[in-house]
Amino acid sequence: MNKYTQWFDERLPIFSFMDKQLANKPTPKNLNYMWNFGSLAGVCLMLQIITGIFLAMHYKADVNLAFDSVQHIMRNVEWGWLIRNMHMVGASFFFIVVYIHIFRGLYYGSYKSPREVLWWMGIIILFLMMATAFIGYVLPWGQMSYWGATVITNLLSVIPFVGESIVVWLWGGYNVGDPTLNRFFALHYLLPFVIVGVVFLHLWALWTSKSNNPVGIDLKKQTDWIPFHPYYTIKDMFGLGVFLIPFTFMVFFLPDYLGHTDNYIPADPLKTPAHIVPEWYFLPFYAILRAIPHKLLGVVAMVASIAILFVLPWLDRSKVRSANFRPIYRQMFWIFLVNVFVLGWVGAKPPEGHYVIIGQVSTTLYFLFFLSLPWVSKFEKTKPLPTSL
Amino acid sequence: MKKLFIALSLSLLVAQSGHAAGGAIDVPKGEWSFVGPKAHWDTMEILRGYEVATQVCLACHGFKYFSHRNLTEIGLTEEQTKALAAKMDMDVNAKLLSGLTEEDGKDAYGLVVPDLSVMAKARPNGVDYLKALLLGYEDAPEGFDVGNGHYNKYFPGHIIAMPNPLSDDIITYMDGTPATVEQMAHDVSAFIAFTSEPELVKRQNLGIYVLIYLLIFTALTYALKNAIWRDIKKKS
8 A cells, every 4th residue: 555545544444445355355265156146246236227327317207208218218319229228138137147146045055154144135135126127117118017017016905904005105196107107217216226235234244254155164274265356356257258248149139038029019008918927037926926816815925935035044954054965955956946947937827727736836845945944954964064175 | 056057047038038929929030131140221121111101001100219310320311311301291300100190090990000110129029020910911711700800810819900001012112123012011011120120230230249359358357267266276
């Protein structure tokens, strides 16, 4: 540090903080590529915020202007098409990255002591992301925007006694309309910054309890640790490159592939689309919602399917973190993962015929994974753990 | 584990295509100059499509996101776009709107006649669907009641309010191309693809360079990563 940065650092220790928590942060030397997705998620968040701010400069949150303003961005705003495609594809890729990040945590037991609060912050981020993405999809004010908003906000009406009033309060009227769009825009601008705040708490918890690692043991030997920079900065850079290739491909060649064509039809409250489907990243949860024939219980199950992650550290009583040393949990993990894909597939199908049955079986399997863990972790014979790397 | 994740993410993308196109009728896939590695606008094709659009479609359908100025994108000079606009008594910046009012459209067809300027993005299979639809008019199968509508084998539900708009030589092309129904259906679909995504060609052509750049960037960071990690790998 030269004398000017030193002078500054004595008054506001940004530089020594960055040195301690980023550059020279002791990090396990055996992290595999699954550990790239945390920093990638951070990149995605930044990308969404930056492209989003530029979109907000040209977007108009008014039911009569919103659809046109998106077309204005695509056609007349300099590089507007690129910024919007990045934002649109970016939302999907953000979810891909975050889902992989979560499944990595599940596989390697990153939710276990002492990282429970770190895990909690992650779940809160997921909930906030879902809210932000859902609200964001309403803004272009196409048919799927309008009808998706109508279906999903209506779910709140199942809350006993106050449900109906809450929905009216949320809409700002008696149906999804101009006040809804306007406040959704305000919230869509606000929530990402709330996410940034929780991400900071997530990182703070990470700096406190340090990274988990693929072996899942507490590293005691000095030589098991290496500084974050340059080892993981360069590895993350490489990971970023690998991420950006499919991302760029989608942005430039298939920007609308992950969206729905109906959203290029302006919202029409008088005409219901043949199938109302949410964005792909909501499909597994949508399948759980529809698997239960009772409306209130369906909503409860859908919320519970994510909220149950909060208590996962106590459902799983095994002291061993990494699934590599847990033969039964490892099998369960893979079944659970495949089952989530099945749920996603069912969520995209109309709720009829054998899809209903498959959805119900999958939903049962989903919750069985969590509810069986207390017993599994009690009786499972784990493999012997090494004492260092 | 890593490989499986990649495989699963890809399968997700594949599954999505089924979801996006869910319920749509299969349509014949055509060859289009503006899709693929050498994407470009075929100026004459788009202009012929413009003639069909302005002389046939515009009777009922608007193209509100299109103005004559946009034709510079396919290689016309500003003078040429002004001349085309003047031929229609229009300003070069004016929206291309139909003379048919919303009310008259409702009276005649029982619905609001849709604007066509983003139509290629608003239907599954986009431009291929538009062309197929225009060629999909047939006599209804025996016993199939179309009511006030018309039978079309590619329209979802097969009953479309729009009567078959095209017939051979309904217009005369400026470039002398014979105006067959097939030709007009192709050209006007290409034109709608253009009005739907004026950036389409620019986007694809730029994308190739961005991808090449990223491939080099990624290869370099990979080499650098291996160099930096060499001492760690050696120790373990």
